[in-house]
Amino acid sequence: MQARRNRDLQDQTADANVFRVGLESKGKGDVSEKESSSDFLATFLTEIGKAKLLTREEEIELSRRVKKSVELQNLRARVSEELGREATHAEWAKAQGCSVYSLRRKLREGELARHKLLATNLRLVVSVAKKYLRCGVELSDLVAAGTMGLSKGVEKFDPNRGYKLSTYVHWWIRQAVTRAVADHSRTIRLPVHVHETLGRLRRAKAQLASEGEIANVKNLANTLGLSERKIDNVLKLKYKTRSMNEEVSPNNRMEEGSTMDNFIADPDAETRPWKELEADFLQANVKNVLLDQLDPRERDIIRLRFGFGRTDGRTMTLDVISQRYGVSRERIRQLETVAVRKLKLLSQGKELHRYCY
Structure with a gap:
């Protein structure tokens, strides 16, 4: 009996090692940065393919060991809560009514059983993850998330209810993968x-x-x-955000290093030069009219109100100008009205009216 148990433990250890190799293969050296998703998938499938498929009886037995291990962990949590500190293995074993050796053996069996169930169901993880390949998350990340969901499903599985493990954990895998897509596929996260x-x-x-x-x-x-x-x-909401600094793949029309920002059209590109030229022309006309037709005070008020003759184009309010001249705000408004009326009566008034207003 003991020899058979030892053989079972050896088989479970071998399958657990396959599980670890499959998950860690992409973390050796710079493999994860150099291999494409297809390369990773091929390597991963090769590794997990080494795990032997389980019979229904083996699946039930391993699931019971996992369930027992979970119950022991829950027991330790309750004992630790009662003690107000982390329970020792002796206190833990006493609460369970067994020896420390027996406790550790059950924990070891449960952990190895969990790894074997994980290793033999990783094909299902890859199958689910591949359905979300075009959602903006790398395959390796989808598989990692799906494996976490598989692990949670294995721990919660109850073999006494008559369901197959793969049927039960499929929901947990899909939930973990879709949550990863929701959290990491977009710059701005969607619910x-x-x-x-x-x-x-x-x-x-x-x-x-x-x-x-x-x-x-x-x-x-x-x-x-x-x-x-x-x-x-x-x-x-289906459209994804893209960085303005993202490089565009070079071809025969694009220079290497071109970014998205280089290809955004300027809606005013056609009209802006003409608008600037027209503004300069009107500015010059207004300046000439002001110099020739208005008295100095009217000329000064118009310049201050509309920013004529200033390099920065800044304007002043009626209150500021009134303080400058030492008169009321209403008086400055009256002088401005008179000056504008004069401009409208001039021969160039149509062009100037379009500029003043």
Whole structure:
């Protein structure tokens, strides 16, 4: 009996090592930075393929060992809470009613059983992760997140309910992967439920296309049972943000090192030079008229109010000008009105009116 148990432990240790190699293979040296996602997937599948598939009886037995280990960990947490400190192995074993040796053996068996269940279900993790490859997260990160979900599912699995482990943990894997996509696929994070709605929209579009229907907002709303307004709002969120400093792949038309910022159109590129030229022309005309037709005080008030003759183009308020001349604000307004009226009556008044207002 003891010899059989030792052989089981050796087999579980070997499979656990396969599990560790599969997860750590991308962390050796600079492999993770140099290998593409396809290379990583091939390496990972090769490693996890070494783990033997389990029979139904083996799966149940290993799951029971894991469940027992989880119960022991929960027991230690309760004992530690009662003591107000971390319980020792002796106190832990006493609460369980067994020896320290027996306690450690059960923990060891549970840990090895957990690793074996993980190793034999990593194919399922890869299968789920591959469905989210185009969501902006690297495959290695998706697999890592899915493995965490698998681990949680293995610990919560109850073999006495009659379900297969793979059926139960599939939900945990998918939840972990979709959460990773929601958290890391975008610069501006979207809530998980929005990502789920976007996924439903993609599937609905594919369904409508297969039926020969147009995937417009109305048809999508009818298919998903959502309002057209919500569909429209969610569709606006499908576009991803991109850095203005992101380099554009060079080709025969682009220089190497070109960024997104170099390719944004200037809406005023065509008209700006002409506008600046027109402004300079009007400025010169106004200056000539002011010098020739207005008295010094009117000329000064107009210059201060409209910023004529100043390199920075700054203007002054009626209050500031009134303090400068030592008269009321209303008097400055009257003088300004008279000066503007004179400008309108001049032969160049049409052009100047367009500039003054």
